[in-house]
Every structure is written in structure tokens, then in C-alpha cells.
Amino acid sequence: MATDPNDSNWRLRAACKGSNGELFYPKSALIKESKEVRQRREELAKRVCLRCEVRLCCLDWAMRNGEVVGVWGGKTERERRAMLKGSKKGVIFQVG
Numbered sequence: 001m002a003t004d005p006n007d008s009n010w011r012l013r014a015a016c017k018g019s020n021g022e023l024f025y026p027k028s029a030l031i032k033e034s035k036e037v038r039q040r041r042e043e044l045a046k047r048v049c050l051r052c053e054v055r056l057c058c059l060d061w062a063m064r065n066g067e068v069v070g071v072w073g074g075k076t077e078r079e080r081r082a083m084l085k086g087s088k089k090g091v092i093f094q095v096g
């Protein structure tokens, strides 16, 4: 698995490359997904992320750049927010 956060070409090896992103983002910012639809979509996205060789680079990029929407590096926006909250409290989080 590639883990170098300085690897700027990580997107080229993304398992989601070429997808339209429908699993990774809500369909619309204007229409709220039901909890069930969101959870199902996120689980399917996470399955893709699990087999992605650049998952750590992706998550690192999202965390550094404050991505607030979507599944990045196998983590949902809520999970990333929790990770940030924990890191501000001095909790060291483990990616995985």
C-alpha cells in the first residue's frame, strides 16, 4: 500500500478512478439523503476504499485539506470530523 503523503500521483492509482463518484458523495447538497440510503452508500464506498492501494494518501489529503463532504480514504465526513476532534484533544488516531 502506498503511504507517502508527498506522492502527488496517488490519484492515478485510485480504486475509484473513473467512477462518477455517486457512491462517495451525496447525490445532491439540496436533497437530504435518508439515514438508511446514506449508510448504504457509504458502506459501498468504503468497500471500494478497502481495496484501494492509495487509501492512506487519500485520507491524508482529505484531512490536510479539510474535505467536509464525502468518503475519502475509507472514512466518512463524520468519521473524519471525529478524528480531527480527537487529534485536537491529543488523541493519536490510527488509520485503518
Ligand code: SF4
Residues within 6 Å of the ligand: 014, 015, 016, 017, 024, 048, 049, 050, 052, 053, 054, 055, 056, 058, 059, 071, 072, 073, 074
Ligand atoms: S481511498 Fe477510496 S476515495 Fe480515496 S482514492 Fe481510494 S477508492 Fe477513492
